[in-house]
Amino acid sequence: MHVRLRETADNTPPPTRTHVRLRETADNTPPPTQTHVRLREGFGHTARMIVRRERPTDRPVILDVIRAAFRKDSGEPTEVGLTQKLFDDGYLPELSLVAVTDGQIVGYVIGTVGCIGDTEAIGIGPLAVLPEFQGRGVGQALMYALIGASEALHERVLALLGEPEYYSRFGFRAGSEVGVKSPDSAWGDYFQALQLTDGPVNGEFQYAKPFDEL
Ligand SMILES: CC(C)(COP(=O)(O)OP(=O)(O)OC[C@H]1O[C@@H](n2cnc3c(N)ncnc32)[C@H](O)[C@@H]1OP(=O)(O)O)[C@@H](O)C(=O)NCCC(=O)NCCS
Numbered sequence: 562m563h564v565r566l567r568e569t570a571d572n573t574p575p576p577t578r579t580h581v582r583l584r585e586t587a588d589n590t591p592p593p594t595q596t597h598v599r600l601r602e603g604f605g606h607t608a609r610m611i612v613r614r615e616r617p618t619d620r621p622v623i624l625d626v627i628r629a630a631f632r633k634d635s636g637e638p639t640e641v642g643l644t645q646k647l648f649d650d651g652y653l654p655e656l657s658l659v660a661v662t663d664g665q666i667v668g669y670v671i672g673t674v675g676c677i678g679d680t681e682a683i684g685i686g687p688l689a690v691l692p693e694f695q696g697r698g699v700g701q702a703l704m705y706a707l708i709g710a711s712e713a714l715h716e717r718v719l720a721l722l723g724e725p726e727y728y729s730r731f732g733f734r735a736g737s738e739v740g741v742k743s744p745d746s747a748w749g750d751y752f753q754a755l756q757l758t759d760g761p762v763n764g765e766f767q768y769a770k771p772f773d774e775l
Pocket residue numbers: 567630631686687688689690691694695696697698699700701702722723724726727
């Protein structure tokens with residue numbers, strides 16, 4: 562798979578192509594996989610980014626990444642506490658992914674267990690990239706890895722609340738267009754869904770419990 566990655570804004574060379582390799586885990590267990598991404602950052606220097614599953618020791622750094630990405634003027638961003646709760650309720654280890662470059666965690670995404678009626682469906686988010694690494698393809702690599710891992714797990718539907726302009730590039734559409742009703746009608750087209758398997762899906766999406774406590 563090739564992914565088009567963005568250069569930094571300062572010297573604006575054209576976007577380069579990035580090679581992504583999916584590797585088996587060391588003990589030959591089946592997916593989830595690690596995604597290795599080569600980021601070309603200017604001439605002669607190549608940085609490497611890995612998207613891999615979260616490890617328990619990563620958690621303080623993950624929360625720091627979320628804190629930095631969602632930082633507002635003051636106070637702790639809601640997404641930090643939400644993610645801590647999701648680790649206890651709704652958590653799927655295969656869908657808790659970090660992006661790592663030069664040994665540093667620079668991005669994070671989580672997919673948690675929700676439902677549409679009796680059908681399991683995955684709620685995506687928070688998705689967060691450190692401000693200094695934004696706009697360079699990290700979020701995109703995390704999203705593609707999450708979608709791939711969800712397919713490997715035979716998940717049928719992914720849902721999220723976010724910018725249609727950003728998530729449409731991954732195939733997400735307004736929930737109303739694909740038969741997935743929003744848990745809150747006020748969200749309008751910001752509530753989006755992606756169906757991964759054939760067959761009808763119809764009903765209201767329900768997030769994991771921590772989202773109800775927001
Ligand atoms: C939103 C976020 C996760 C995107 O990650 P990123 O690594 O900066 O994004 P990428 O480099 O993968 O972006 C790929 C493309 O999406 C675009 N894009 C990035 N953020 C966007 C946004 N909020 N709305 C619309 N387009 C966006 C980029 O301009 C780029 O477009 P191009 O390829 O056509 O030039 C990141 O900016 C972030 O952490 N923001 C703060 C937290 C947040 O808002 N999280 C999402 C909550 S739904």
